[in-house]
Amino acid sequence: MMQIFDTGISPAEENMRFDEKLLENLDPVGDPILHLYDWARPSATFGYFIRPENHLNSHPDIDFARRPTGGGIVFHIWDLAFSFLMPSEHPQFSLSTLDNYRFVNRAVLETVQSYFSLTPELIPQDAAALGPDCQNFCMAKPTQYDVVYQGRKIAGAAQRRRRQGYLHQGTISLCVPNLELLNEVLKSKKDVLEAMTTFTFAPIEAHLLAKTRIDLQKLLAAKLQEALNS
Numbered sequence: 223m224m225q226i227f228d229t230g231i232s233p234a235e236e237n238m239r240f241d242e243k244l245l246e247n248l249d250p251v252g253d254p255i256l257h258l259y260d261w262a263r264p265s266a267t268f269g270y271f272i273r274p275e276n277h278l279n280s281h282p283d284i285d286f287a288r289r290p291t292g293g294g295i296v297f298h299i300w301d302l303a304f305s306f307l308m309p310s311e312h313p314q315f316s317l318s319t320l321d322n323y324r325f326v327n328r329a330v331l332e333t334v335q336s337y338f339s340l341t342p343e344l345i346p347q348d349a350a351a352l353g354p355d356c357q358n359f360c361m362a363k364p365t366q367y368d369v370v371y372q373g374r375k376i377a378g379a380a381q382r383r384r385r386q387g388y389l390h391q392g393t394i395s396l397c398v399p400n401l402e403l404l405n406e407v408l409k410s411k412k413d414v415l416e417a418m419t420t421f422t423f424a425p426i427e428a429h430l431l432a433k434t435r436i437d438l439q440k441l442l443a444a445k446l447q448e449a450l451n452s
Contacts, residue, residue: 233261234286250311253309260436265285274288294360304443305389327379361393377392
């Protein structure tokens with residue numbers, strides 16, 4: 223049986239602190255955990271080893287926070303974010319990070335497939351980067367076992383494994399990025415903007431997402447919970 227924590231709307235740093243606390247306190251013989259949450263403001267999170275000042279300009283409309291996992295920079299403006307924790311004594315836990323990515327992202331694939339009636343796949347290998355800075359942005363370069371549709375990335379993730387289990391922080395793309403806002407924030411504008419528009423798949427138009435975002439997130443979260451429990 224999976225535990226569900228829905229912490230609602232919080233600032234980006236608080237969401238990330240809660241995930242870190244869940245990992246620190248994870249019971250290795252306990253149940254998996256799904257953490258659902260939303261953002262108080264448009265946000266960007268970045269992997270544990272990323273130096274954001276090398277890639278992003280500060281912006282008054284975006285909150286920034288460091289994730290307790292690795293991976294690149296993710297904009298939480300047009301997505302559904304979630305976290306999943308797997309205890310180390312669970313039969314589905316693996317010492318292989320790629321196997322763990324595949325386990326969670328198969329559930330994400332089922333969620334996307336069932337709700338949007340798409341035929342996505344788990345990409346078998348990393349895609350080629352369009353520019354030197356693209357590897358630092360989650361939605362600018364599909365990597366192995368990301369969920370893609372017709373070669374475009376619809377879901378990505380980052381993980382951190384410790385003795386007691388692993389934390390998987392995921393994102394499901396919902397709508398086309400606001401290129402004007404990205405142009406103000408990104409330092410490597412040309413390469414990263416081109417890569418994000420080339421490699422990001424978004425199933426909802428912006429004006430529709432604005433009206434239905436909360437309901438859509440709840441429906442997707444329910445389907446994800448079902449897929450992870452199956």
